[in-house]
Every structure is written in C-alpha cells, then in structure tokens.
Amino acid sequence: MxxxxxxxxxxxxxxxxxxxxxxxxxxxxxxxxxxxxxxxxxxxxxxxxxxxxxxxxxxxxxxxxxxxxxxxxxxxxxxxxxxxxxxxxxxxxxxxxxxxxxxxxxxxxxxxxxxxxxxxxxxxxxxxxxxxxxxxxxxxxxxxxxxxxxxxxxxxxxxxxxxxxxxxxxxxxxxxxxxxxxxxxxxxxxxxxxxxxxxxxxxxxxxxxxxxxxxxxxxxxxxxxxxxxxxxxxDRLGAQATIDCKLNSHTVAADLETLPAVTKIRQSAEHFVIFTAEMQPTLEALLQYANQRGITLTELQVSTPTLEDVFLELTGRQLRPE
Ligand SMILES: Nc1ncnc2c1ncn2[C@@H]1O[C@H](COP(=O)(O)OP(=O)(O)OP(=O)(O)O)[C@@H](O)[C@H]1O
Ligand SMILES: [Mg+2]
Incomplete structure (x- = not known):
C-alpha cells in the first residue's frame, strides 16, 4: 500500500x-x-x-x-x-x-x-x-x-x-x-x-x-x-444556584449554613457566596434572616453555578485571579 x-x-x-x-x-x-x-x-x-x-x-x-x-x-x-x-x-x-x-x-x-x-x-x-x-x-x-x-x-x-x-x-x-x-x-x-x-x-x-x-x-x-x-x-457541585450577597459585619457564615437547602458557603470579608440545592427556600430564609437582625443586604445576585465554581471547588483557587 x-x-x-x-x-x-x-x-x-x-x-x-x-x-x-x-x-x-x-x-x-x-x-x-x-x-x-x-x-x-x-x-x-x-x-x-x-x-x-x-x-x-x-x-x-x-x-x-x-x-x-x-x-x-x-x-x-x-x-x-x-x-x-x-x-x-x-x-x-x-x-x-x-x-x-x-x-x-x-x-x-x-x-x-x-x-x-x-x-x-x-x-x-x-x-x-x-x-x-x-x-x-x-x-x-x-x-x-x-x-x-x-x-x-x-x-x-x-x-x-x-x-x-x-x-x-x-x-x-x-x-x-x-x-x-x-x-x-x-x-x-x-x-x-x-x-x-x-x-x-x-x-x-x-x-x-x-x-x-x-x-x-x-x-x-x-x-x-x-x-x-x-x-x-x-452538576457534581450538587448546587442548583449560587446566591452571591454582601451583608454587613453582623453576619457569620455559620448562621447562613443553617438556612434551608444550603450546601456550602464561601466567604471573603462581608461577601458571601451561598450554594443551594433549592434556590427559593434559601433566598426566602436569607431575606428573613437579614430582616430579623437588622442586617443590610447591599448586593444580591442569584446565578447558576459556572465552571469557575467547579475550578474553585477542585483547586481552592480561582481560575482567573481577580
Ligand atoms: N520552552 C519552555 N521552556 C521551559 N519551560 C517552559 C517552556 N514552555 C513552557 N514552559 C513551562 O511549562 C509550563 C506549562 O506551560 P504551557 O505554555 O503549556 O501552559 P499553558 O497552560 O498553555 O499556559 P497559558 O494559559 O499561559 O498559555 C509553564 O510553567 C511554563 O513556564
Ligand atoms: Mg498556552
């Protein structure tokens, strides 16, 4: 040939x-x-x-x-x-x-x-x-x-x-x-x-x-x-959504972890990313939590998890350092 x-x-x-x-x-x-x-x-x-x-x-x-x-x-x-x-x-x-x-x-x-x-x-x-x-x-x-x-x-x-x-x-x-x-x-x-x-x-x-x-x-x-x-x-992250929010200093991650359907919390200073398996109950409970304690929510963004979250989960680092 x-x-x-x-x-x-x-x-x-x-x-x-x-x-x-x-x-x-x-x-x-x-x-x-x-x-x-x-x-x-x-x-x-x-x-x-x-x-x-x-x-x-x-x-x-x-x-x-x-x-x-x-x-x-x-x-x-x-x-x-x-x-x-x-x-x-x-x-x-x-x-x-x-x-x-x-x-x-x-x-x-x-x-x-x-x-x-x-x-x-x-x-x-x-x-x-x-x-x-x-x-x-x-x-x-x-x-x-x-x-x-x-x-x-x-x-x-x-x-x-x-x-x-x-x-x-x-x-x-x-x-x-x-x-x-x-x-x-x-x-x-x-x-x-x-x-x-x-x-x-x-x-x-x-x-x-x-x-x-x-x-x-x-x-x-x-x-x-x-x-x-x-x-x-x-899907492997097991989260339906991420709730990205800024709450003032009275907030502790441990409190947020007890909100319904939460699978994980990531925190840097006053900035929290809440991973949830069911977005709506978590969101409702978060607003209630903030109300009851007089905590001001200055930023709130709900999104579906991305590959960036996957990378962070796998390596503990950001794919693109900010
Ligand atoms: N010719 C070379 N001599 C020595 N080290 C090299 C050479 N080419 C690449 N490296 C090293 O090998 C590693 C991998 O490099 P590579 O270029 O494959 O990465 P990359 O994932 O393509 O990165 P980037 O996103 O910056 O393009 C790096 O640490 C780089 O410094
Ligand atoms: Mg390259």
Whole structure:
C-alpha cells in the first residue's frame, strides 16, 4: 500500500471506531519542572474538546505534543489511528493548526496568502470559499498587516483550514479579542463542527469552554483534574444556584449554613457566596434572616453555578485571579 492509501484507510478506521484523537500518558519536563504530567484522553470524531486551565497549566505544551511540534519525554498521541512518533508527516497533512503569531508575507494580499499556503498541500479548500467562511471576503485584496485583531485571528483560522483538516487545533482562539469578534469566531468554530471537523481547543475563558465544547478537561499543574461535559462538571457541585450577597459585619457564615437547602458557603470579608440545592427556600430564609437582625443586604445576585465554581471547588483557587 502507498503511504497515501495507508493514511486514508487509517483515517477511515479511526472514524469508524469513533476515536479521532487519543493522548496517551503524555509527559513533558523542562529542567526540574514537569509541565505536563501524564495526560490521557480520547476525543471522538466530530467532537469539540476543550482544555481549560489557568496560565501555565500545561495546555499549550499538551497541544503541541499532540500536533507533533514538541516531542514528549514519554507517552504519545494517536491521531486518526496514526501514532505521532512514527507517522508525523501523515498526521500533519490531516490536521490544521491555528498559530498564535503567524509570520506572513507583507506584500501578499489575503487571497494570495491563502492561495500560497493552499499550494503547499496536494489537496485542500478553495481560498475564496475559505475567505467567505471566515467573513473576510471583503478583505481579499487587503494585506495581513492592515487587519484588525479579530480579522487577523480569522485569517489564522482560514490558514489552518487550507488543507481541509480532519482535526483542527486552536490554542486560545479568542485571546485578546473584543466580545463581538469572540462571538464571530465561536460561530465559525461551531459551523466547522457542523461540517464534521473534530476540534481541540485550549482556553482560560470558562464561558468559551461552556459554549463551544462538548467535553472539557480541566487542567491544573500539568494534570487533568476533571473531564466531562460542562453540565456534568457543574452538576457534581450538587448546587442548583449560587446566591452571591454582601451583608454587613453582623453576619457569620455559620448562621447562613443553617438556612434551608444550603450546601456550602464561601466567604471573603462581608461577601458571601451561598450554594443551594433549592434556590427559593434559601433566598426566602436569607431575606428573613437579614430582616430579623437588622442586617443590610447591599448586593444580591442569584446565578447558576459556572465552571469557575467547579475550578474553585477542585483547586481552592480561582481560575482567573481577580
Ligand atoms: N520552552 C519552555 N521552556 C521551559 N519551560 C517552559 C517552556 N514552555 C513552557 N514552559 C513551562 O511549562 C509550563 C506549562 O506551560 P504551557 O505554555 O503549556 O501552559 P499553558 O497552560 O498553555 O499556559 P497559558 O494559559 O499561559 O498559555 C509553564 O510553567 C511554563 O513556564
Ligand atoms: Mg498556552
């Protein structure tokens, strides 16, 4: 069998078995520091899988080992049935990688840039079509250096798609973007999923992970500390809602713990977060408690728990320090 045929049949088998990507006990050390410490997971065909974690958690290192950009100290990754250790070239034809800082030719237009990168692969997508998918058709004749931050990120995404990849890797795809550009990028990513692309991304935005990802691996200190759907991760907290309130100094956490349905209290100074299994009775009792004691409620916010709460529960730290 030729290498192309071998690769094609391996991709077919991988799609049939359902697993497009597998990380097996990946380990990476930098001097004394272990950046990635035995990371394993499987990503089925067509899933958006997210690595969520704080700065330095080991997300990029994990991603780059899977992409074949960094060599693991031990462990390996299997992409579409191909072991990255032995079939790196074949793997790289199958994957698309959105680079953080892409160096481009300043004299080429966007269309010329995409056409050039497309020419490096035997097969791939039509550059004009790609420009329209990332909503840059009006910029076809512009140069990369004349783009806004959001447009540049979308160009980077189009570049990652020129070879019509089976698996797409996005490292912090919306870092430093304004809310409107983030939404636009999310929509493009969701459209790619609709077309059957398997996508792996990293982020430290919990809303991004929650909106985009079918499953999320929470990473901290080089390890995966939880892996599930956002809904299941949040369910594990056993709380229906969080009541975020500011009460003056007469309040003690022990009092709040006795309110009905309360599962947990988090306190910092006069600020309390009450986790409850049943929001309404807790809320009613809280207002009554404050009334009876002449305590002033200066702030009150009821919300559903988020991945931020999950991270705090797992690590005792905030995902994004305030
Ligand atoms: N080339 C390198 N040499 C030495 N240490 C490195 C190198 N690359 C990463 N590290 C260290 O490995 C750890 C994990 O880094 P990594 O970039 O994978 O984290 P990350 O989760 O992607 O973080 P961020 O959210 O900031 O992008 C960090 O402590 C980092 O300082
Ligand atoms: Mg990173």
């Amino acid at each position: 030729s290498e192309m045929t071998q690769t094609a049949s391996s991709v077919l088998q991988a799609s049939a078995s359902g697993v497009m990507l597998e990380a097996r006990e990946l380990v990476k050390r930098y001097r004394q520091r272990t950046a990635v410490n035995g990371v394993s997971f499987q990503v089925p065909h067509g899933e958006i899988f997210g690595l969520l974690g704080p700065n330095g958690a080991g997300k990029t290192t994990t991603l780059e080992m899977i992409e074949g950009i960094r060599k693991p100290d031990s462990g390996t990754a299997i992409l579409a049935g191909l072991d990255i250790r032995h079939r790196k070239n074949a793997v790289q034809r199958l994957i698309g990688v959105q680079l953080q800082a892409t160096t481009l030719f300043p004299e080429l237009t966007l269309l010329e840039t995409l056409t050039f990168f497309r020419s490096l692969y035997p097969t791939g997508r039509d550059p004009r079509q790609l420009l329209s998918e990332v909503h840059l058709e009006e910029k076809a004749k512009a140069r990369p250096q004349d783009l806004s931050g959001g447009q540049r990120q979308r160009l980077a995404l189009a570049l990652a798609l020129v070879n019509d990849p089976q698996i797409l890797f996005l490292d912090e795809p919306t870092a430093s973007l304004d809310p409107q550009s983030r939404r636009m990028l999310w929509d493009i990513v969701l459209a790619l999923k609709e077309q059957g692309t398997t996508i792996m991304l990293t982020t430290h935005f919990m809303d991004e992970a929650q909106i985009l990802c079918d499953r999320i691996a929470i990473m901290d200190n080089g390890e995966i500390i939880a892996l599930d759907t956002a809904a299941h991760l949040i």
